[in-house]
Amino acid sequence: MLISVEMPDSAEAAHASLQAGAVPLGGGTHLLTRMNDEAGPDLRVVSLRKAGLRGIDVDGDTVTLGAATTLADLEDDPRLGYLAGCVRSIASPPVRTLATVAGNLFVPQPYGDLAAALLALDAELDVLGTAGLRRERLERVVADGLPEGELVTRIRFTAPAPGTFRFHKASRRRLNSGSIVTVAARLTVEDGLVGDVRLVLGGLSRRLLRAAGAERVLRGAPLTAEVVAEAAGADVIEPFDDAYASAWYRARVYPVHLRRALLGA
Amino acid sequence: MGRLTPIDTTYFKDERAGDFTVIGSAVQRSDARGHVTGRTLFFEDLTPPGLTHVKIHRSTRHHARIDRVDVSGALEVPGVLRVITHEDVPNNWYVVLRLIGVGPDDEPVLAEDRVLYRGEPIVAVVAETEEAAREGAARVVVDYTDLPAVLDVEAALADGAPIIKQAGTNHFVYEGHPCRRIRFGDVERGFAEADRIIEGRYSSSPIEHAPVEPTGCIVVPQGDGRLRIHSNTQAAFFTLDNTALILGVPPTSLRVVGGTVGGGFGGKVDVIVEPLACLAAMLTGRPAKYVYSRAEEMQVSSTRAAEHIHIKDGVMDDGRIVARQVTLYVDAGAYSRHSPYGTTKAAAHMPGPYTIPNVHVDCYCVYTNRTPSSAMRGFGVTIGDFALESHMDHVARELGMDPLRLRLKNAYRDGDMKAHRKIASGTALVEVIQSAADLVGHDLPPEYRAMSSAERPEG
Amino acid sequence: MPSTIVTLKLNGTERELIARPSTTLLSALRDTFGLTGAKRGCAQGGCGSCTVLLDGRPAVSCLIPVVTVDGCAVETVEGLADGDRLDDVQQAFVDHFATQCGFCTPGMIMSATALLNREPAPTRQDVTEAICGNVCRCTGYEPIVTAVLSAAESRRDGAAEGRHDSAAERRHDGAGERHRDAAAPLSGKAAG
Numbered sequence: 001m002l003i004s005v006e007m008p009d010s011a012e013a014a015h016a017s018l019q020a021g022a023v024p025l026g027g028g029t030h031l032l033t034r035m036n037d038e039a040g041p042d043l044r045v046v047s048l049r050k051a052g053l054r055g056i057d058v059d060g061d062t063v064t065l066g067a068a069t070t071l072a073d074l075e076d077d078p079r080l081g082y083l084a085g086c087v088r089s090i091a092s093p094p095v096r097t098l099a100t101v102a103g104n105l106f107v108p109q110p111y112g113d114l115a116a117a118l119l120a121l122d123a124e125l126d127v128l129g130t131a132g133l134r135r136e137r138l139e140r141v142v143a144d145g146l147p148e149g150e151l152v153t154r155i156r157f158t159a160p161a162p163g164t165f166r167f168h169k170a171s172r173r174r175l176n177s178g179s180i181v182t183v184a185a186r187l188t189v190e191d192g193l194v195g196d197v198r199l200v201l202g203g204l205s206r207r208l209l210r211a212a213g214a215e216r217v218l219r220g221a222p223l224t225a226e227v228v229a230e231a232a233g234a235d236v237i238e239p240f241d242d243a244y245a246s247a248w249y250r251a252r253v254y255p256v257h258l259r260r261a262l263l264g265a
Numbered sequence: 266m267g268r269l270t271p272i273d274t275t276y277f278k279d280e281r282a283g284d285f286t287v288i289g290s291a292v293q294r295s296d297a298r299g300h301v302t303g304r305t306l307f308f309e310d311l312t313p314p315g316l317t318h319v320k321i322h323r324s325t326r327h328h329a330r331i332d333r334v335d336v337s338g339a340l341e342v343p344g345v346l347r348v349i350t351h352e353d354v355p356n357n358w359y360v361v362l363r364l365i366g367v368g369p370d371d372e373p374v375l376a377e378d379r380v381l382y383r384g385e386p387i388v389a390v391v392a393e394t395e396e397a398a399r400e401g402a403a404r405v406v407v408d409y410t411d412l413p414a415v416l417d418v419e420a421a422l423a424d425g426a427p428i429i430k431q432a433g434t435n436h437f438v439y440e441g442h443p444c445r446r447i448r449f450g451d452v453e454r455g456f457a458e459a460d461r462i463i464e465g466r467y468s469s470s471p472i473e474h475a476p477v478e479p480t481g482c483i484v485v486p487q488g489d490g491r492l493r494i495h496s497n498t499q500a501a502f503f504t505l506d507n508t509a510l511i512l513g514v515p516p517t518s519l520r521v522v523g524g525t526v527g528g529g530f531g532g533k534v535d536v537i538v539e540p541l542a543c544l545a546a547m548l549t550g551r552p553a554k555y556v557y558s559r560a561e562e563m564q565v566s567s568t569r570a571a572e573h574i575h576i577k578d579g580v581m582d583d584g585r586i587v588a589r590q591v592t593l594y595v596d597a598g599a600y601s602r603h604s605p606y607g608t609t610k611a612a613a614h615m616p617g618p619y620t621i622p623n624v625h626v627d628c629y630c631v632y633t634n635r636t637p638s639s640a641m642r643g644f645g646v647t648i649g650d651f652a653l654e655s656h657m658d659h660v661a662r663e664l665g666m667d668p669l670r671l672r673l674k675n676a677y678r679d680g681d682m683k684a685h686r687k688i689a690s691g692t693a694l695v696e697v698i699q700s701a702a703d704l705v706g707h708d709l710p711p712e713y714r715a716m717s718s719a720e721r722p723e724g
Numbered sequence: 725m726p727s728t729i730v731t732l733k734l735n736g737t738e739r740e741l742i743a744r745p746s747t748t749l750l751s752a753l754r755d756t757f758g759l760t761g762a763k764r765g766c767a768q769g770g771c772g773s774c775t776v777l778l779d780g781r782p783a784v785s786c787l788i789p790v791v792t793v794d795g796c797a798v799e800t801v802e803g804l805a806d807g808d809r810l811d812d813v814q815q816a817f818v819d820h821f822a823t824q825c826g827f828c829t830p831g832m833i834m835s836a837t838a839l840l841n842r843e844p845a846p847t848r849q850d851v852t853e854a855i856c857g858n859v860c861r862c863t864g865y866e867p868i869v870t871a872v873l874s875a876a877e878s879r880r881d882g883a884a885e886g887r888h889d890s891a892a893e894r895r896h897d898g899a900g901e902r903h904r905d906a907a908a909p910l911s912g913k914a915a916g
Contacts, residue, residue, distance in 0.1 A: 001396045001400070001746050002745045002746040002789060003745055003746075004726065004745050005745045005789050005791045005792060007791065007792065007794070025789070025792070027787070028787045028788060028789065028792075029769050029784075029787050032748070032769070032786070032787040032788070032789070033767075033768045033769060033787065035746070036748070036767035036768065036786060036787075037399075037558050037559070037560060037767060037768070038399070039396075039399045039400045039402070039403030039404075045745075045789075047789070047791075047792040049792050049793075072781060088853065091769070091857065092772065092856045092857020092858075093781075093782050093835065093838065093839075093853070093854055093856070093857060094769075094772055094775045094782040094783050094784045094831075094835060094857045094858075095769050095784055095787075095857055097778060097781040097782060097783040098769075098783055098784070098787060098788065173856075175852070175853060175856035176856040176857055293818060293819075294818075294821065294823065296823070296826060297817070297818040297821075297823050298810070298818060299826065300817070300823040300826030300829040300830075301801075301810060301813075301814040301815075301817045301818055301823060301829055301830075301833060302761070302801065302802070302804075302805055302810070302814065303759070303760065303761020303762075303800070303801035303802050303829075303830040304761070304802075305826045306760070307760075307763070307827065309760075309763075309764065310754070310760035312754070312755050312758075396746060474861075475861055476825075476827075476861055477763075477765040477766075477771050477773055477825075477827045477828050477859055477860070477861050478763065478765060478773075478825070478827040479765070479766075525826075526825060527763070527765075527825050527826070527827030528825045528827055528861045528862055529825075530861070558767065559765070559766035559767065559768055559770070559771075
């Protein structure tokens, strides 16, 4: 159970508490579900709510999100309209009021839809460690995690050019449901051919998956149903069973949702 | 507010005097103001001083012998006041159906030497706080020897299936028979005379009621020695009587305060939480709360039974059904609760609202190592109707016949002898189908339009 | 286990409580302040029956350690009515049979209130999205959606007629400002 909740007023103070063995508490929408229901060892948490980590900066095409910025904040910000579909597909308004951007980076699949979008946008993180602040690519953190005691303070990415960001999520209910398949992509098309492409899949593996095989198929190819179908077969996916869908079902419908994400139908 | 559609009183004109005055008009709910202001009191809205909390250590196995239960770890948790095992329960049987004369008692309040489903309660822990109770429950250690589990109704009845019930059969016994039966006419002769035999197999999964308010109660010891039970039970007197039987106290020593149910749908008819909460209050002399977590509500509260239903019809080319054989399996899960009764209801519902001269029905109440099923909105009937009406559509498709005409042709009429040897009366099915057809713009030819529940056409 | 004194602006009034680290906002409201309108349906943030307004935003109070919202404005269903006079959303729920067992109703009304405070003229789709975190197992949602749309209409009518609604005004000031402050641009303090 929770035996202490610290409320540091800076990232440095929060980091110091983490070094002393506490765990970070963002919105609590993942951690508290366990604390409310499960027995377990005593836990000390560090709330990031007042650590000065909430806010959104847009400077030219560079977007910086404070780690404790809530999903509701993103939803409210007209400068981030391209993320609205993704954010509104996550949980429900009374959960999005609490849930934070950095929290979403570390929830297990099939959650973490915002992380999928940020990975498609090749976001990088400011991470506060014992050696001070450093930058990490989100892609590496998704693959390897972060050492205990380190703190994500900022998430930074380049805003996608208009029309180049795609997000599509298949779920059991249209709203407020974990993902069956999530597709997030940044993709440019020049002269009818795919140029730059970064494609990220959720719901199809225990971790978010960069669909490198599909990217290779797509790059330089026309964006047609045939090419997208080929792309859907180009990666090794490792879907899983859960209350939302079976592994079989996820694998079965992935090509359909990749098509819907990239071709719109 | 006007009525959506006029009420057709012609069918019942000789039975009802006057007009409907409430149906179709807007009447404010008596409880609405309380609901919208948050002032309606649900059981958990009470916080008596000194309230203790009950949490349960549950079986992690589908079917196992219990070799050892060690509660010492629970007692070491600060704030834990008591553990309760089966030895502390005066009469360790849930006896829901004994009150209506159905036995045998088959479900322990707390498991004794075996568990028959995953989630079966073994030890109750009473503590000062919910966290301590939860931690205490988690620290109970149970050693098991796994036994073969049966998870499917038909597998449970197959030759050589492991017998999971101490009564000796994996099915409930109805007056010496393995199933609830209907025998009417001669179904084999009916099949022989039929133009077509049309069969179907239908099945359903368990369905959880998922009330937004979890099942629970708060028991408050009174100055006069009685226990006041604040419960969200749907059946206050069932709760009173069953709890008294389990505790071995006269019913007058208990008082049930209920009436506000945050969603029940039949799921709050079993008497599961009250006996243990009462026991906790008796053993500690303090108020006790036992409420399911959401996970418990989903996993261990009763479900609507899963069913397998096989239907075999003998059908004439003109659509008359001349024989119907139904074999129905209700998955009671590990214990009876209301399922033997539900299975009887299923049998009573066959062969549907149709007049069929030859009927043969076998309805089995089957035990498996799954979460016990019990009451839920029309239990025993709803899944049967799903199967029957799906099958009627199937027959209609096979015959190339309009499904409404198939139903009109076979619908029971007033005066018909039903398979249960009761005379049908007040049926109105023909008129309802005709009205429904009108409402959806479905054409019926004149001879179907002219049909009436009052008379059966020749043929 | 150190306990802390927490201050909340609760339905417009400053209130204090002594809270343990594990005390949730829901438990503080129900057990300390006796405001039992917010319900515990799942303790998982999944059913929405504990929804309250936190600095003007709908929030599942079961997932909030109350010490983390020290100083925040919290509004519950008990704060909506003006004495015996129901507010527009409550009245619409009564009029449209949008309650059955009543357990989800307070949370549903708070989600609806949050929507109408932000969007006076919601579409049916807006309402559906606003209540997608509130589970109702009885009514089938349609009467609820109808009630919220009707409440929006009567509020607009009331505003057009210049009707004085102190409860609505209280919700519109303070809390909303605080929310915008919180989402202000980054200070750059730890931006490196």
